[in-house]
Amino acid sequence: MSSTARRYFEDLYASMPDPWGFETRWYEQRKYALTVAALPEAHYGSAFEPGCSIGVLSALLASRCDQLLATDIVPSALRRASDRVRSPHVRFEERAIPEQWPDELFDLVVLSEIAYYFDAGVLGQLVSLVAGSTLPGGTVVAVHWRGETDYPLSGDAAHEILDSSPLLDRVAHHTETDFVLDLWERAR
Numbered sequence: 001m002s003s004t005a006r007r008y009f010e011d012l013y014a015s016m017p018d019p020w021g022f023e024t025r026w027y028e029q030r031k032y033a034l035t036v037a038a039l040p041e042a043h044y045g046s047a048f049e050p051g052c053s054i055g056v057l058s059a060l061l062a063s064r065c066d067q068l069l070a071t072d073i074v075p076s077a078l079r080r081a082s083d084r085v086r087s088p089h090v091r092f093e094e095r096a097i098p099e100q101w102p103d104e105l106f107d108l109v110v111l112s113e114i115a116y117y118f119d120a121g122v123l124g125q126l127v128s129l130v131a132g133s134t135l136p137g138g139t140v141v142a143v144h145w146r147g148e149t150d151y152p153l154s155g156d157a158a159h160e161i162l163d164s165s166p167l168l169d170r171v172a173h174h175t176e177t178d179f180v181l182d183l184w185e186r187a188r
């Protein structure tokens with residue numbers, strides 16, 4: 001299996017609208033707060049958040065950028081995200097990555113709890129897409145759960161693959177028992 005199947009996520013959202021408790025769990029709220037606090041720029045021109053789910057992090061990102069593209073593969077999650085964040089500066093689109101990676105340039109790319117759903121080969125492709133669509137000097141941030149999962153990669157392994165890109169210079173690294181948060185600057 002190279003990417004976690006769309007069906008897995010569709011079934012999760014069909015059984016509960018917020019499967020990970022993004023709206024309610026203090027763990028998630030604190031992790032989101034740390035993620036946006038770690039961003040080195042006060043404001044970004046154009047940001048991309050693949051795998052945006054129901055848009056809880058998207059709402060925080062929307063206030064830090066002029067334009068936000070947030071994507072997911074599950075339409076019901078995207079509907080909740082659009083209901084939450086109503087702004088002409090935010091686009092929610094149904095897109096599968098890596099196949100439907102947008103042909104745009106961003107100065108911020110946010111990979112929050114998404115990279116470990118791919119195997120090392122596909123994540124390697126994704127890292128090239130991330131680096132290729134981030135403007136020189138732009139920011140890439142990744143944050144992932146470090147505990148046991150049945151996903152193709154662990155959070156730590158996913159971050160090691162991201163960090164192996166010669167186009168991404170790591171500028172911050174934060175680990176806790178439960179999650180890892182890394183920031184990279186796109187090489188100039």
Ligand SMILES: C[S@@+](CC[C@H](N)C(=O)[O-])C[C@H]1O[C@@H](n2cnc3c(N)ncnc32)[C@H](O)[C@@H]1O
Pocket residue numbers: 003004009020022050051052053054056057071072073074077095096097098111112113114117
């Ligand atoms: C654990 S949630 C992360 C949500 C959000 N990034 C956050 O941190 O709040 C993972 C999301 O990625 C989406 N996803 C999984 N595989 C995907 C793919 N290949 N392309 C786009 N989205 C995908 C799932 O539908 C799910 O909504």
